[in-house]
Amino acid sequence: MTAAHGAAPAAVAALLMVAVYLTAARRLRHRGDAWPQARDASFAAGGIALAAAIAVPPPAAPFTGHMAQHLVAGMVAPLLLVLARPLTLALRVLRPGRVRRALLVVAHSRYAVWVTFPPAAALFDVGGLWLLYRTPLFAATHHLAWLHVVVHLHVLAAGTLLAFAVCALDPPRRRWSLRWRAGALLAAGAAHAVLAKTLYAAPPPGTTFATADLRAGAQLMYYGGDLVELALAVTLAVQWYAATGRALAADRRRNSVTRAVRG
């Protein structure tokens, strides 16, 4: 993303989004609701990272720099934003009315159920990346400014969708099981790793990059992807640990009640 095509307004929009979140969280706490500070920090970090990826030209060779921006805009920032549960916050802070109702209609629509079906989200995200880097699409984004913007919006939106679907932190109409979510994470991670390795060997069709640049960019994609996948996996693991912990505690309570009754 060069600093040309509307980068400044986009970066400002990302920072505004952070301001809205922080204001909403403060209002919630003011009302007496609990809302962990960690979520504010996560959302702020995500928004600032996104704004930086949009506005700051990376100090690296062209392909590596592009990959660094993609990594932040498509994987790191989406995860940080999703971990802050923005939908939950919006539903809690909005007063009953047209906006809240509309948000609920969209969030609980049948369409949303299928879009957040983890394998579908994985396909949108990594399938889009394969289209970008393995067809002349990537070369075309260098000539058409609007296509450049559309591609980056897709990378951000699809990355956010995948993180949203895998983490399933905000209340969905249907919560897909851990198997579906972990399976989609595995498939998406594998497709991402394979794509990175093919980029190491050959640039996207219609482009030429210095070999060292191409290889550094591909390795950044591979190992950078690993870090975000690890973070997603840890999120799933923590959810599982907490859920089995609740079941265990309930079981212990039941056991102690039966013992007390018997004894």
Place this chain on the structure above:
Amino acid sequence: MAPTDPAAEPRAHRSMAAAALIGAAVMAAIDEIVFHQLLGWHHFYDRSTPAVGLLSDGLLHTAELLALVAGFVMWADLRRRRALAAGHAWAGLFLGMGGFQLFDGLVDHKVLRVHQIRYGVDLLPYDLVWNGAALLLVAVGAALALRARRGARRAERKGARRAERKDARRAERKDAR
């Protein structure tokens, strides 16, 4: 699988599986750090890798990451339930490490030809040492597993005998009354 607390039974198979996941992932990490990054022997991609090798490499690489996390969270869960069978866990760790090393040495390097251990050298001694080390780890794991199983059986028998004696004493007391 109702958790029976506080006298939790050690769960042998689950302990072994959790540690095996960690072992495989640790070996994969050693492979990545030592042979890819530090020594620079393995190539990130040696261009002769067939498509199926590339696909299996991507799947395996991501699976290792998930295995590391899954193994640790299973281990933490067993600890929380006081159901970790330590002997079986050690056996699982070695089996996982050796199993991964053997799979990497035979399937990845030889069958799928993802990459070789080192380039521009006679590969035979490298392959022998690599797979020999893998077999050694598997053998240690198998021996530990046998020992753990024997230990668990002994403990079971001891427990049963103790329960028997307890029952007998109780019966005696009843008779005396």
